[in-house]
Amino acid sequence: MTRFITTSLLMTAMVLGAIVPSTAFAGDAEAGKAKFMALCVSCHGESGKGDGPTGLALAAAGQPAPRDFTVGEFVLDPDKDGTKGTDADIKMVIVNGALVYGGSPLMAPIAGLTDADLDNLVAFIRSLKQ
Numbered sequence: 001m002t003r004f005i006t007t008s009l010l011m012t013a014m015v016l017g018a019i020v021p022s023t024a025f026a027g028d029a030e031a032g033k034a035k036f037m038a039l040c041v042s043c044h045g046e047s048g049k050g051d052g053p054t055g056l057a058l059a060a061a062g063q064p065a066p067r068d069f070t071v072g073e074f075v076l077d078p079d080k081d082g083t084k085g086t087d088a089d090i091k092m093v094i095v096n097g098a099l100v101y102g103g104s105p106l107m108a109p110i111a112g113l114t115d116a117d118l119d120n121l122v123a124f125i126r127s128l129k130q
């Protein structure tokens, strides 16, 4: 019996150990939304459709429009792993801008974001997909 309990506790600890770190590192979409509303909304728009005032002006001027995050499709593959729009790709585009990966200079590098900010922004962008 003691052995059974010990084994169960061990199993529980292993399961928790496997779950807790991933939730601890997963982005917080609500916190990401706050950053998005401060730094990205002028182009990407409140709904993430790319229809913020600056985004609309860019499109009207014949420039590439900001990505529509409600579609959830991405164009760039900065880490060159063959899959566009992975979490790593999105973070690299935010930090380094799109130009260096063959995209528009208007998606300029955004300075001063922590790793947690980036995780949170990714979580928020993912939450916009309809």
Ligand code: HEC
Residues within 6 Å of the ligand: 035, 036, 039, 040, 041, 042, 043, 044, 054, 055, 058, 064, 065, 066, 067, 073, 074, 075, 076, 077, 084, 085, 089, 090, 093, 094, 098, 102, 103, 104, 105, 106, 107, 108, 110, 121, 125
């Ligand atoms: C000055 C306008 C502007 C601002 C501000 C801006 N973006 Fe963008 N963003 C763009 C444009 C334009 C594109 C499309 C680039 C292209 O097609 O090459 C884009 C594309 C993207 C993409 C898509 C990359 C892909 O592979 O398809 C992501 C992700 C992104 N932006 C995230 C953000 C985040 C997060 C912020 C705020 C921290 C932000 N952007 C701020 C204009 C902007």
